[in-house]
Amino acid sequence: EETGKSGYDHYMLKEIHEQPRALRQCLQERVDELSGTVDLGDDIATAVQNAESIQLVACGTSYHAALYAAELFRSQGVPAQAFVASEYVTSPPPHDDDTLVIGVTQSGETADTLSALRDAQRRGVDTLAVTNVVGSTASRECDGVLYIRSGPEIGVAATKTFSAQVLAVNMVAAVMGNGDTSHEFVSALRDLPGQVQTVLDETNAREVAERFVDSDAYFFIGRGYDYPVAMEGALKMKEISYKHAEGFPAGELKHGPLALVTGNTPVFAVVTGETGSEKTVGNVKEVEARNAPVVAVTDGRTDVERYADEVLEVPETDPRLAPVLANVQLQLVSYHVAKKLGRSIDKPRNLAKSVTVE
Numbered sequence: 001e002e003t004g005k006s007g008y009d010h011y012m013l014k015e016i017h018e019q020p021r022a023l024r025q026c027l028q029e030r031v032d033e034l035s036g037t038v039d040l041g042d043d044i045a046t047a048v049q050n051a052e053s054i055q056l057v058a059c060g061t062s063y064h065a066a067l068y069a070a071e072l073f074r075s076q077g078v079p080a081q082a083f084v085a086s087e088y089v090t091s092p093p094p095h096d097d098d099t100l101v102i103g104v105t106q107s108g109e110t111a112d113t114l115s116a117l118r119d120a121q122r123r124g125v126d127t128l129a130v131t132n133v134v135g136s137t138a139s140r141e142c143d144g145v146l147y148i149r150s151g152p153e154i155g156v157a158a159t160k161t162f163s164a165q166v167l168a169v170n171m172v173a174a175v176m177g178n179g180d181t182s183h184e185f186v187s188a189l190r191d192l193p194g195q196v197q198t199v200l201d202e203t204n205a206r207e208v209a210e211r212f213v214d215s216d217a218y219f220f221i222g223r224g225y226d227y228p229v230a231m232e233g234a235l236k237m238k239e240i241s242y243k244h245a246e247g248f249p250a251g252e253l254k255h256g257p258l259a260l261v262t263g264n265t266p267v268f269a270v271v272t273g274e275t276g277s278e279k280t281v282g283n284v285k286e287v288e289a290r291n292a293p294v295v296a297v298t299d300g301r302t303d304v305e306r307y308a309d310e311v312l313e314v315p316e317t318d319p320r321l322a323p324v325l326a327n328v329q330l331q332l333v334s335y336h337v338a339k340k341l342g343r344s345i346d347k348p349r350n351l352a353k354s355v356t357v358e
């Protein structure tokens, strides 16, 4: 088992560090910077180009990638919505002839997600699996499959597969009718693995984690593409540290959660890109006025660091990709909080890598 961890204390940390490689594998032979092309094969191209609307179904961390994907597709004018798979089955949304259902599932075996995909198929809707596991049930049952090629993920808390899912859905968006295959964007895709490496090399996440390890609770806020990252940051924290953590859209803070904010509840503000970032900075000021410590995860496009007690920086990139970098910082914060607390990081209590019951 020690060899399996390649010298890292935990699989989770190893897998966090494997992200640059996982992302390179995901891009390999699919993205060509010189010609500015993204090629996922004719079947996937046809399926997504024919889709007039998209419904995404997923659970846990994969649901956060699905939330991100829905926003990305909508930004290109394609109606898209993400559903928690178990809710999709309970209350199936209306569809039309040209709806595509995308199941985002690392394992390809999550019962709730399979059940949602089967429900869609029963209603005659086309399905596409975005998965890591070759030959998994989702990959076999769906009409199409896009592999994220992350390699095995052993840690129960998903890390590298989230990053690869986000990258994969960016490639799906690029092959849509009005997808962005500009030289700038394709270069940004190619540069992402190296930028993740920069974050890993230069991060101060351990110091941030050590400073706030005794906090009562942790809140995570973000807007737009940063919202799924806030949700994922909170999920990671609760999964492996067993501490109370909540993520929500930055604008919702004032509609309730602000009542929970005290001097002992750090607020992690994910502030990347330009759309709405100034408003999130406004939310940060509200938090600061309540004496809560603020940790800004930022690409430096705003002056949020002026109001922050700690800053986790990420390199500047296309606003669509910055969330991947911000998320790596939050993965590391959760890891170091959980490590300091002596938690069972790779196998948290009560959780399973793949949940095969509904």
Ligand code: G6P
Binding pocket: 059, 060, 061, 062, 104, 105, 106, 107, 108, 109, 110, 113, 156, 157, 158, 351, 352, 353, 354, 355
């Ligand atoms: C379990 C795992 C989570 C994971 C979720 C969905 O609950 O503990 O880490 O995100 O299943 O898994 P999937 O394989 O469908 O992505």
